[in-house]
Amino acid sequence: MSHLKNTGFADRITAAAEAKKAMLAKMKPKPTVTDPNFDQRHLEREAELERVRAERAAVKEAARQEILAREEAALAEKRADRKERKALSAAEQKIARDAKYAARKARQK
DSSP: HHHHHHOOHHHHHHHHHHHHHHHHHHSOOOOOOOTTTTTHHHHHHHHHHHHHHHHHHHHHHHHHHHHHHHHHHHHHHHHHHHHHHHHHHHHHHHHHHHHHHHHHHHHHH
């Protein structure tokens, strides 16, 4: 197709040079635009992060307190069961002892 345009060597060289310049201009870093609200957005992000952290810590603490309360309730129930068993055992022992004394009195008569 290039033979139809009748371009000479010099034309092709200048076209290649212009293409290279265009590619370099395309790759050249553009000046950055700084956001005037950058610091404000950063502070808002930090505040949001702190709020989320505080929420998570509160939820975690509440769960820990609930587990602790359940463990204490289970321990208190276990203690109550043990006291009840001891009381029943003591009552059973007293009944057995009274029966033994009654049997001894019956033999002595």
